[in-house]
Amino acid sequence: MIEPIAYQKKLEGKSNAHLISFSDGKDYVVKYFQTGFEKTLPNEWVSYCLARYLGLPIPFARIVDIPQSFSSQVPELAQINNTPYQFALTYIPDCQDGHQVPNIPNISNSNELASIIAFDYWLYNSxxxxxxxxxxxxxxxTYRLWAIDHAEVFGTYNWQIEEIEDLPVGIIKSATHQIMASFIEDENQLFDQLDIIETIPIFLIEEIVSMIPDEWMVTKEEKKAMVSSLLFRRKKILPDLMQKFVNKIYWPIHDNQHS
Structure with missing residues (x-):
């Protein structure tokens, strides 16, 4: 397993993310387990594994072990409720977020955008x-787009079982989804993603959830609820949601583009 060798800085946002250099010569955005945000790391892990299987444009990630001896030497880390394992996402240099590029002329991987939208609706990433x-x-x-930060799938970073069993089934308010939809040339790309999501073996979903480290304190009942929610939403909810998205978001955008 790779080891941390140098602390760089704390990153903006509420997800307690830190830029750290590791022994493999790469920098990683490391999210630490923290009280009040207990489901952040489990959400990130499950999302990452499913997204990788589906071929979404997301940076490579892994679970890392950061020794207390390292964290204790860094003031920004010393006070964190330290568990042995954290979630680390490969840092991609020379990128800007959507706020920093308000007008995006072209996206080179526009063929991958439908997969992000379908994925967000499947896991309810608002x-x-x-x-x-x-x-x-x-x-x-021309820009390449990467999807990051899945801390709030299943509705929130501190969901309870009763919430995950009753996730919303309406349109997600997201200007970013609208931007991505404007670059999707054929609405059938969105429906094609339904078929791909349906191909994920149930045992693989169960295996991914079962690999959540015990230190992240997700109970057996909560893991079962995660699997049940994913299976229910992909079969019973997602097809209707994609049709709603096409009718209410995709077509109005493209009608305006052609008018």
């Missing part, structure tokens, strides 16, 4: 804001 995408300039007027 936090797909401009801050939670990264844009890396590839050439003049």
């Amino acid at each position: 936090d797909r804001t401009r801050k939670n995408i990264l844009l890396k300039k590839e050439q003049e007027n």
Whole structure:
């Protein structure tokens, strides 16, 4: 397992993220387990594994072990309720978020945007804001888009079982989803994602959830609820949500573009 070698800085936001250099020569955005945000790391882990399987444009991530001997030497980390394992996302340099690029001319990986929208609706990620995408300039007027920050899937970073069993089934208010939809050339790309999500084996979903470290304090009942919610939403909820998205978001945007 890689080891932390140098602390860089604390990053903006409420998710307690820190930039740390590791022994593999890479920098990682490390999210620490913290009281009041207990489901942040489990949410991030489950989202990452499912997103990787689906081929979403997300940075490589892993669970890392940061020794107390390292954290104790860094004032920003010394007071954190330290568990052995944290969630680490590969840092992609030279990126801007959606606020820093208010007008996006072209997206080079526009064929991947439908997968992000479908994924957000499946896991009910209502936090797909401009801050939670990264844009890396590839050439003049063209950016590659990365999806980051899944701390608030299942509705929140501190969900309870009764909440996860009754997630909202309406349109998510997201200007970022609207931006992405404007670059999707065919609405069938959104429906194609339904078929792909349906192909994920149930045992794989169960395995991903079962690998949440015990130190992150997710009970067996909560893990079972996560799996049940994912299975229920992909079969019973997601098809209707994608149709609603196409009718209420996708078509109005594209009708305006062609008018």
